[in-house]
Amino acid sequence: xxxxxxxxxxxxxxxxxxxxxxxxxxxxxxxxxxxxxxxxxxxxxxxxxxxxxxxxxxxxxxxxxxxxxx
Amino acid sequence: xxxxxxxxxxxxxxxxxxxxxxxxxxxxxxxxxxxxxxxxxxxxxxxxxxxxxxxxxxxxxxxxxxxxxxxxxxxxxxxxxxxxxxxxxxxxxxxxxxxxxxxxxxxxxxxxxxxxxxxxxxxxxxxxxxxxxxxxxxxxxxxxxxxxxxxx
Numbered sequence: 001x002x003x004x005x006x007x008x009x010x011x012x013x014x015x016x017x018x019x020x021x022x023x024x025x026x027x028x029x030x031x032x033x034x035x036x037x038x039x040x041x042x043x044x045x046x047x048x049x050x051x052x053x054x055x056x057x058x059x060x061x062x063x064x065x066x067x068x069x070x
Numbered sequence: 071x072x073x074x075x076x077x078x079x080x081x082x083x084x085x086x087x088x089x090x091x092x093x094x095x096x097x098x099x100x101x102x103x104x105x106x107x108x109x110x111x112x113x114x115x116x117x118x119x120x121x122x123x124x125x126x127x128x129x130x131x132x133x134x135x136x137x138x139x140x141x142x143x144x145x146x147x148x149x150x151x152x153x154x155x156x157x158x159x160x161x162x163x164x165x166x167x168x169x170x171x172x173x174x175x176x177x178x179x180x181x182x183x184x185x186x187x188x189x190x191x192x193x194x195x196x197x198x199x200x201x202x203x204x205x206x207x208x209x210x211x212x213x214x215x216x217x218x219x220x221x222x
Binding site for chain 2: 017018021024029033037040043044
Protein backbone atom coordinates (compact mmCIF):
# COMPACT_ATOMS: atom_id res chain seq x y z
CA UNK A 1 0.00 0.00 0.00
CA UNK A 2 1.35 3.44 -0.90
CA UNK A 3 1.34 6.27 1.62
CA UNK A 4 2.34 9.90 2.02
CA UNK A 5 3.81 9.51 5.47
CA UNK A 6 7.34 10.55 4.51
CA UNK A 7 6.08 13.71 2.79
CA UNK A 8 3.76 14.63 5.65
CA UNK A 9 6.54 14.08 8.15
CA UNK A 10 9.01 16.14 6.13
CA UNK A 11 6.48 18.98 5.87
CA UNK A 12 6.47 19.17 9.66
CA UNK A 13 10.23 18.78 9.86
CA UNK A 14 9.92 15.76 12.12
CA UNK A 15 12.47 12.98 12.29
CA UNK A 16 11.30 9.36 12.18
CA UNK A 17 12.10 9.12 15.89
CA UNK A 18 9.99 12.20 16.64
CA UNK A 19 7.02 10.84 14.72
CA UNK A 20 7.48 7.48 16.43
CA UNK A 21 7.33 9.17 19.84
CA UNK A 22 4.16 11.04 18.89
CA UNK A 23 2.56 7.76 17.81
CA UNK A 24 4.07 5.82 20.72
CA UNK A 25 5.65 3.25 18.39
CA UNK A 26 9.26 2.37 17.56
CA UNK A 27 11.30 4.23 14.93
CA UNK A 28 11.54 0.94 13.02
CA UNK A 29 7.73 0.87 12.79
CA UNK A 30 7.65 4.36 11.23
CA UNK A 31 10.41 3.40 8.80
CA UNK A 32 8.62 0.17 7.83
CA UNK A 33 5.36 2.05 7.16
CA UNK A 34 7.12 4.78 5.15
CA UNK A 35 8.92 2.26 2.96
CA UNK A 36 5.75 0.23 2.42
CA UNK A 37 7.12 -2.88 4.14
CA UNK A 38 4.40 -2.83 6.75
CA UNK A 39 0.77 -1.70 6.65
CA UNK A 40 -0.31 -0.30 10.01
CA UNK A 41 -3.22 -1.69 11.99
CA UNK A 42 -6.51 0.22 11.90
CA UNK A 43 -5.96 1.83 15.35
CA UNK A 44 -2.51 3.03 14.26
CA UNK A 45 -3.88 4.31 10.94
CA UNK A 46 -6.52 6.29 12.87
CA UNK A 47 -3.81 7.65 15.16
CA UNK A 48 -1.85 8.82 12.11
CA UNK A 49 -4.95 10.39 10.59
CA UNK A 50 -5.67 12.30 13.80
CA UNK A 51 -2.06 13.39 14.16
CA UNK A 52 -1.91 14.76 10.61
CA UNK A 53 -5.53 15.97 10.78
CA UNK A 54 -6.61 14.33 7.54
CA UNK A 55 -8.70 11.31 6.52
CA UNK A 56 -6.98 7.92 6.41
CA UNK A 57 -7.55 7.61 2.65
CA UNK A 58 -5.59 10.83 2.08
CA UNK A 59 -2.58 9.32 3.81
CA UNK A 60 -2.87 5.76 2.48
CA UNK A 61 -3.68 4.68 -1.06
CA UNK A 62 -4.59 1.04 -1.68
CA UNK A 63 -5.03 1.63 -5.42
CA UNK A 64 -8.79 1.01 -5.26
CA UNK A 65 -10.57 2.45 -8.32
CA UNK A 66 -14.17 1.59 -7.52
CA UNK A 67 -16.24 -1.61 -7.68
CA UNK A 68 -16.90 -3.10 -11.07
CA UNK A 69 -20.70 -3.31 -11.09
CA UNK A 70 -21.24 -4.65 -14.63
CA UNK B 71 26.68 23.89 6.29
CA UNK B 72 22.87 23.77 6.21
CA UNK B 73 22.96 19.96 6.41
CA UNK B 74 25.25 20.15 9.43
CA UNK B 75 22.95 22.68 11.08
CA UNK B 76 19.87 20.54 10.36
CA UNK B 77 21.48 17.37 11.68
CA UNK B 78 22.67 19.20 14.82
CA UNK B 79 19.14 20.51 15.40
CA UNK B 80 17.70 17.04 14.93
CA UNK B 81 20.24 15.56 17.34
CA UNK B 82 19.44 18.25 19.92
CA UNK B 83 15.71 17.66 19.46
CA UNK B 84 16.18 13.91 19.84
CA UNK B 85 18.39 14.35 22.89
CA UNK B 86 15.76 16.47 24.65
CA UNK B 87 12.95 13.98 24.17
CA UNK B 88 12.16 12.07 27.35
CA UNK B 89 11.85 8.30 27.09
CA UNK B 90 8.23 7.20 26.65
CA UNK B 91 6.69 4.77 29.17
CA UNK B 92 6.37 2.22 26.35
CA UNK B 93 10.09 2.42 25.60
CA UNK B 94 10.96 2.19 29.31
CA UNK B 95 8.87 -0.98 29.60
CA UNK B 96 10.52 -2.36 26.46
CA UNK B 97 14.03 -1.75 27.79
CA UNK B 98 13.06 -3.19 31.18
CA UNK B 99 11.78 -6.40 29.56
CA UNK B 100 14.83 -6.88 27.36
CA UNK B 101 17.09 -5.99 30.29
CA UNK B 102 15.47 -8.63 32.53
CA UNK B 103 15.74 -11.26 29.77
CA UNK B 104 19.42 -10.42 29.17
CA UNK B 105 20.12 -10.49 32.91
CA UNK B 106 18.50 -13.93 33.26
CA UNK B 107 20.65 -15.23 30.39
CA UNK B 108 23.84 -13.79 31.88
CA UNK B 109 23.10 -15.11 35.39
CA UNK B 110 22.23 -18.58 34.13
CA UNK B 111 25.25 -18.78 31.83
CA UNK B 112 27.69 -17.59 34.49
CA UNK B 113 26.12 -19.74 37.21
CA UNK B 114 26.22 -22.83 34.98
CA UNK B 115 29.88 -22.21 34.18
CA UNK B 116 30.86 -21.68 37.85
CA UNK B 117 28.73 -24.56 39.16
CA UNK B 118 30.08 -27.03 36.57
CA UNK B 119 30.60 -30.34 38.45
CA UNK B 120 32.95 -31.69 35.77
CA UNK B 121 35.33 -28.90 36.78
CA UNK B 122 36.45 -28.33 33.22
CA UNK B 123 36.70 -24.62 32.54
CA UNK B 124 38.09 -25.16 29.05
CA UNK B 125 34.66 -25.64 27.46
CA UNK B 126 31.53 -23.56 27.80
CA UNK B 127 29.12 -25.38 30.15
CA UNK B 128 25.95 -23.95 28.53
CA UNK B 129 26.99 -25.55 25.23
CA UNK B 130 27.72 -29.02 26.63
CA UNK B 131 25.57 -31.91 27.82
CA UNK B 132 27.62 -32.50 30.97
CA UNK B 133 25.75 -33.25 34.25
CA UNK B 134 24.50 -30.35 36.37
CA UNK B 135 24.28 -30.06 40.13
CA UNK B 136 20.72 -30.44 41.53
CA UNK B 137 20.93 -27.04 43.24
CA UNK B 138 21.74 -25.34 39.94
CA UNK B 139 19.08 -27.31 38.01
CA UNK B 140 16.30 -26.36 40.47
CA UNK B 141 17.44 -22.75 40.89
CA UNK B 142 17.96 -22.13 37.19
CA UNK B 143 14.61 -23.73 36.31
CA UNK B 144 12.78 -21.43 38.75
CA UNK B 145 14.73 -18.43 37.46
CA UNK B 146 13.98 -19.36 33.82
CA UNK B 147 10.23 -19.84 34.31
CA UNK B 148 9.51 -16.92 36.66
CA UNK B 149 12.00 -14.53 35.06
CA UNK B 150 10.79 -15.24 31.55
CA UNK B 151 7.11 -14.92 32.51
CA UNK B 152 7.84 -11.52 34.11
CA UNK B 153 10.00 -10.32 31.18
CA UNK B 154 7.50 -11.50 28.55
CA UNK B 155 4.54 -9.96 30.41
CA UNK B 156 6.31 -6.59 30.35
CA UNK B 157 7.49 -7.10 26.75
CA UNK B 158 4.00 -7.80 25.41
CA UNK B 159 2.69 -4.64 27.08
CA UNK B 160 5.50 -2.63 25.49
CA UNK B 161 5.61 -3.77 21.87
CA UNK B 162 3.92 -1.85 19.06
CA UNK B 163 1.91 -3.32 16.16
CA UNK B 164 4.95 -3.65 13.94
CA UNK B 165 7.01 -5.62 16.43
CA UNK B 166 4.04 -7.71 17.50
CA UNK B 167 3.65 -8.80 13.90
CA UNK B 168 7.36 -9.63 13.70
CA UNK B 169 7.08 -11.55 16.98
CA UNK B 170 4.07 -13.58 15.83
CA UNK B 171 5.61 -14.54 12.47
CA UNK B 172 8.88 -15.41 14.21
CA UNK B 173 6.99 -17.57 16.71
CA UNK B 174 5.18 -19.30 13.86
CA UNK B 175 8.48 -19.96 12.06
CA UNK B 176 9.89 -21.44 15.28
CA UNK B 177 6.84 -23.63 15.78
CA UNK B 178 7.00 -24.91 12.17
CA UNK B 179 10.70 -25.67 12.63
CA UNK B 180 9.86 -27.76 15.68
CA UNK B 181 6.74 -29.35 14.16
CA UNK B 182 8.63 -30.42 11.05
CA UNK B 183 11.84 -31.63 12.68
CA UNK B 184 10.78 -33.26 15.97
CA UNK B 185 8.47 -36.00 14.61
CA UNK B 186 10.92 -36.78 11.77
CA UNK B 187 13.81 -37.18 14.20
CA UNK B 188 11.65 -39.28 16.57
CA UNK B 189 10.53 -41.62 13.76
CA UNK B 190 14.06 -41.96 12.37
CA UNK B 191 15.29 -42.82 15.88
CA UNK B 192 12.57 -45.47 16.35
CA UNK B 193 13.63 -47.00 13.06
CA UNK B 194 17.24 -47.08 14.27
CA UNK B 195 18.34 -44.52 11.69
CA UNK B 196 19.16 -41.64 14.06
CA UNK B 197 20.28 -41.05 17.65
CA UNK B 198 17.58 -40.17 20.25
CA UNK B 199 15.91 -36.81 19.66
CA UNK B 200 17.71 -34.01 21.50
CA UNK B 201 15.15 -31.59 22.95
CA UNK B 202 17.64 -28.78 23.46
CA UNK B 203 18.96 -29.09 19.91
CA UNK B 204 15.38 -28.84 18.62
CA UNK B 205 14.79 -25.86 20.92
CA UNK B 206 18.00 -24.19 19.69
CA UNK B 207 17.06 -24.75 16.05
CA UNK B 208 13.60 -23.25 16.61
CA UNK B 209 15.13 -20.33 18.50
CA UNK B 210 17.61 -19.58 15.70
CA UNK B 211 14.79 -19.48 13.14
CA UNK B 212 12.77 -17.35 15.54
CA UNK B 213 15.60 -14.81 15.86
CA UNK B 214 16.28 -14.68 12.11
CA UNK B 215 12.62 -14.02 11.21
CA UNK B 216 12.15 -11.51 14.05
CA UNK B 217 15.29 -9.54 13.12
CA UNK B 218 14.40 -9.58 9.43
CA UNK B 219 10.85 -8.34 9.96
CA UNK B 220 11.82 -5.70 12.51
CA UNK B 221 14.98 -4.25 10.94
CA UNK B 222 14.88 -4.98 7.18
